[in-house]
Amino acid sequence: MIFENRFQGRHAVVTGGAAGRGAGIAARIAAEGGSVEVWDINPDALAAIDTHATRHIDVTDAEAVQNAMEEANPDILVCSAGITGPNTTTWDYPVADWLAVHNLNLNAVFYCCRAAAPIMQDKGWGRIVNIAS
Numbered sequence: 001m002i003f004e005n006r007f008q009g010r011h012a013v014v015t016g017g018a019a020g021r022g023a024g025i026a027a028r029i030a031a032e033g034g035s036v037e038v039w040d041i042n043p044d045a046l047a048a049i050d051t052h053a054t055r056h057i058d059v060t061d062a063e064a065v066q067n068a069m070e071e072a073n074p075d076i077l078v079c080s081a082g083i084t085g086p087n088t089t090t091w092d093y094p095v096a097d098w099l100a101v102h103n104l105n106l107n108a109v110f111y112c113c114r115a116a117a118p119i120m121q122d123k124g125w126g127r128i129v130n131i132a133s
Contacts, residue, residue: 007034013074014038015059015112016081017052018045021131025078026052037072040081059108069115075123077116079109080131105132 012029016022017038026036036052039059046054057068059081085101086093109130120126 002028003032005033007032007076010034010075011073012036012076012078013069013072013112013116014078014080015108016040017078018042018049018054020080022078022080025080029076029078034076037074039068059112060103062107062111062114065108065111066115069112069119073119074116075120075126077112077120077126077128078131079112079129081108082132 007029010029010033012026012034014022014026014029014036017026017036018040019042022038022040026038030036030052038046038049038052038054039057040046040054041056041058043056046056055068055072057064059065059079082105083101085097113128113130116126116128120128
């Protein structure tokens with residue numbers, strides 16, 4: 001069920017929004033009256049988006065996230081970027097892959113929330129949704 005204009009006047013940032021769940025969430029927010037800025041690391045996927053503003057960004061870069069969040073000035077943040085890493089046994093799991101998974105799935109979420117929360121506090125309104133699968 002679509003709620004017409006539920007997000008009217010609200011601006012959302014959706015990380016990992018160029019594909020999968022993030023793309024669906026971005027579309028839903030826009031369908032319900034909000035403006036959306038999709039953040040993703042995949043420039044080809046971003047280039048295919050013509051319905052939302054986009055930003056090519058590595059959300060594991062805390063400084064880049066801080067700067068981008070200040071520019072975006074969101075009312076809503078949806079952190080949906082994530083990776084699973086290789087499907088292998090613990091003893092064969094490469095340490096570099098383990099660190100990459102944690103950097104994106106944990107640290108990047110912290111960076112985004114840390115940068116967005118003060119903006120939303122100053123506005124007196126905001127919503128943050130963190131998704132994991």
